[in-house]
Amino acid sequence: TMNETENNNDEQEASSSWLKPFASSRQQREEKIYRTSSLYSAATACASSSIPIQWKDTATVTGSDDLWWQLRPLTSKEIQILEGNKCRCRCNDWSKVTLLYRRQREAINSQMMDWSNVLENIISDSTLDGYVVIGVSPPPSHDDIKESRGEIKGIHKNGMIYNCILEPDCVLYDNTIVSYAHIHSNASILHCGVLSFADDGSSDWTDEISITLGAESGGGRSIK
Known part of the structure; x- marks a missing residue:
């Protein structure tokens, strides 16, 4: 009957409305995973x-100039800085480590801009292995430095960073092992035991994270 049809339509619309937030959340999650996979493949x-x-x-919508990033291998000078007395970093194969930064059309030969001075301030006492992307950005102004004094900045004191994407201005501090992780700009990972997005040893990026808590958080407990 007409009333039954109308009731069914109302129920379907109500069900569809109830599911919309979940569908939107799933789409956003899939877009983020695709972005990570795309960036890692490029690296x-x-x-x-x-x-x-x-x-x-493609996930950036702030303007056409923000769509493009530059990926490039490290230069010999940058490797010397990373291995030197100030950074004290180690890596089995530096050729697998790439830099990530905003493309600058106005800069001459921007593909090979020297980031040595930035690297010596944002990374230290960390071991890298596998394919690692290090995001870099121009140094802050003098006023920004004064305001952020005392805050933890950059990538420091990490036992092992393996197959990771570290976007500019992220914080990775005092972790035992971080693997298959994509740390976005302004995100912070501090004092973790083991953090991995590939708990089964696969190389696929997923939306599941495995964290083994450090001693200060109970130690030895793995959460997903």
């Missing part, structure tokens, strides 16, 4: 070919 291609690559960030 591995850059490292394998030793050729700078421009990567388009």
Whole structure:
């Protein structure tokens, strides 16, 4: 009957309305996973070919100039800085480590901009292995430095960073092992035991995270 049809339509609309937030959340999660996979694939291609690559960030909508990032291998000078007395970093194969930064059209030869001075301030006492992306950005102004004094900045005191994407201005501090992780800009991972997005040893990026808490948080407890 007409009333039954109308009731069924109302129920379907109500059900659809109730599911919309979950569908939207799922779509956003899938877009983030795709972005991570795309960036990681570009980074591995850059490292394998030793050729700078421009990567388009389709998830960015703030403006056309913000869509493009530069990926490139480290220079010999930058490797010396990372291995030197100030950074004290170690890596089995530096050719697998790439830099990530905003493409600057106005800069001459922006593909090979020297980031040595930035690296010596944002990373220290960490061991890198596998394909690692290190995001860099221009140093802050004098006023910004004064305001942020005392805050933890950058990538420091990490036992092992393995197959990770570390975007500019993220914080990775005092962790035992971080693997298959994508740390976004302004995100912070502090004092963790083991953090991994590939608990089964696979190389696929998923939306599941496994964390083993450090001693100060009870120690030895794994959460997902």
